[in-house]
Amino acid sequence: MAEEKAREAKPVKAKKLADPVASSIDVASQEMIARSHELGVETIFDRALTMKQCAIGVQGTCCKNCSMGPCRLPLPKAGIEGEDTRKGLCGATANSSKKLYKNDSRRSSSPL
Numbered sequence: 001m002a003e004e005k006a007r008e009a010k011p012v013k014a015k016k017l018a019d020p021v022a023s024s025i026d027v028a029s030q031e032m033i034a035r036s037h038e039l040g041v042e043t044i045f046d047r048a049l050t051m052k053q054c055a056i057g058v059q060g061t062c063c064k065n066c067s068m069g070p071c072r073l074p075l076p077k078a079g080i081e082g083e084d085t086r087k088g089l090c091g092a093t094a095n096s097s098k099k100l101y102k103n104d105s106r107r108s109s110s111p112l
Contacts, residue, residue: 020034055074066092071090
């Protein structure tokens with residue numbers, strides 16, 4: 001019985017809800033986000049608030065440019081001395097994958 005009371009005593013955390021204005025510049029999207037909150041529907045914007053970022057992706061060294069990846073190219077703990085020789089499966093270096101990743105034209109023009 002003591003265990004049941006301890007379980008009941010835990011307060012329920014309120015879900016983090018995305019701020020519609022901060023989430024999108026599109027007025028229709030802002031209205032959709034606000035309406036989803038009214039209906040109690042969770043959206044991708046709400047889930048993004050609670051998702052922890054990948055430590056490798058934060059460094060910008062997660063390459064998704066080809067179908068062989070994603071390749072993780074983390075920085076060594078000791079750092080890099082001299083030339084950076086890290087390469088993904090397709091041969092893209094950490095520097096080239098950062099440049100390609102920042103170039104959204106390739107990803108945004110593809111149907112998937």
